[in-house]
Amino acid sequence: MISIAAIGKRFPGNTANSLDGLTLDVAKGTFFTLFGPSGCGKSTLLRCLAGLETPDAGEISIDGMKVFSADEGLVVPPNKRRLSMVFQSYAIWPHMTVLENVTFPLEVRREDRAKERARTALDIVGLSAFEGRYASRLSGGQQQRVALARAIVADPSVLLLDEPLSNLDAALRDHMRGELLSLQRRIGVTTVYVTHDQTEALSMSDRIAVMSEGKFVEIGTPDDLFYRPRSAFTARLIGGANVLKGTAKPGPEGLTAVETPAGTLLSADKASGPVDVFVRPDRIEPAGADAPAINLFEAQVRERRFAGESTEFDVVPQGTEHMLRSRMPTSRAPGAGGALRLRIDPADVRIFAA
Numbered sequence: 001m002i003s004i005a006a007i008g009k010r011f012p013g014n015t016a017n018s019l020d021g022l023t024l025d026v027a028k029g030t031f032f033t034l035f036g037p038s039g040c041g042k043s044t045l046l047r048c049l050a051g052l053e054t055p056d057a058g059e060i061s062i063d064g065m066k067v068f069s070a071d072e073g074l075v076v077p078p079n080k081r082r083l084s085m086v087f088q089s090y091a092i093w094p095h096m097t098v099l100e101n102v103t104f105p106l107e108v109r110r111e112d113r114a115k116e117r118a119r120t121a122l123d124i125v126g127l128s129a130f131e132g133r134y135a136s137r138l139s140g141g142q143q144q145r146v147a148l149a150r151a152i153v154a155d156p157s158v159l160l161l162d163e164p165l166s167n168l169d170a171a172l173r174d175h176m177r178g179e180l181l182s183l184q185r186r187i188g189v190t191t192v193y194v195t196h197d198q199t200e201a202l203s204m205s206d207r208i209a210v211m212s213e214g215k216f217v218e219i220g221t222p223d224d225l226f227y228r229p230r231s232a233f234t235a236r237l238i239g240g241a242n243v244l245k246g247t248a249k250p251g252p253e254g255l256t257a258v259e260t261p262a263g264t265l266l267s268a269d270k271a272s273g274p275v276d277v278f279v280r281p282d283r284i285e286p287a288g289a290d291a292p293a294i295n296l297f298e299a300q301v302r303e304r305r306f307a308g309e310s311t312e313f314d315v316v317p318q319g320t321e322h323m324l325r326s327r328m329p330t331s332r333a334p335g336a337g338g339a340l341r342l343r344i345d346p347a348d349v350r351i352f353a354a
Contacts, residue, residue: 001028036211040211047162062081082158084156084160090146158190163196208221266295269351311333
């Protein structure tokens with residue numbers, strides 16, 4: 001549905017490219033997320049897809065139609081690209097009613113059955129009862145649904161969403177994640193979603209592109225990026241993994257022994273020489289009295305943070321000065337105290353080539 005090739009963009013005054021030779025295909029009907037820290041280029045890429053920014057290089061095609069080509073000097077305007085966009089601010093008109101907001105795009109295009117189609121879109125997002133209310137009198141979640149209804153009313157080929165949940169409180173954000181994904185699945189529109197929230201990225205996406213400094217670091221499914229990342233950057237960004245430099249050599253029982261600043265860790269991965277290793281905080285677990293001796297260690301607690309269902313610990317393994325972060329269900333978390341007995345399964349000590 002979307003194909004971009006070697007897209008580049010540099011803003012005046014910047015020494016580095018905001019987008020640096022990006023190439024990507026997005027399959028029809030999928031929920032694709034651009035994920036990364038602020039300033040990595042994800043919103044710039046979305047705006048290039050929408051036609052709100054013009055790249056300096058490359059090509060973009062949407063639903064088989066070329067909408068941008070630097071070589072050909074082709075720039076198709078936004079209103080000819082058969083896509084809709086929902087902004088972070090929603091950008092709805094407060095002086096219009098809900099129905100007028102949703103009807104407006106169809107009236108501008110002089111399309112038939114505008115009100116009938118607008119009411120269908122409002123029914124899809126659950127706002128039929130509010131069609132006569134002014135948009136300024138709606139809650140944040142309701143305003144977001146108006147923006148979504150307005151985006152889908154014209155039956156776009158592609159739906160672009162630029163951090164649409166960031167202005168909502170935590171509880172409403174959780175609720176709207178489910179509603180937004182359900183809506184996308186129901187209407188089957190190809191969706192490109194921008195976020196820096198890993199919960200949103202992991203829970204909603206078919207595929208995720210991890211971005212940094214205008215480049216794609218890696219692209220994959222949520223499961224692959226969380227459990228099998230191919231870079232230390234992704235491991236840190238998604239799930240906040242502990243990443244350590246180390247030197248690998250053959251260890252006991254067919255495992256790999258890695259000398260790290262946090263001590264020697266045994267891994268089920270095969271490697272030799274300089275490596276990076278990562279361990280998810282939730283894989284550093286309390287050890288019972290009968291726990292296997294592999295990767296078993298005592299650690300001093302530096303910080304303890306209660307987070308509802310989970311509790312986080314900053315710990316320093318005995319005999320080292322390196323801090324690790326551990327996360328465990330609060331129901332299993334030890335109470336206050338200065339030391340913990342912890343264990344890491346060798347399968348959870350993952351190795352990258354340095």
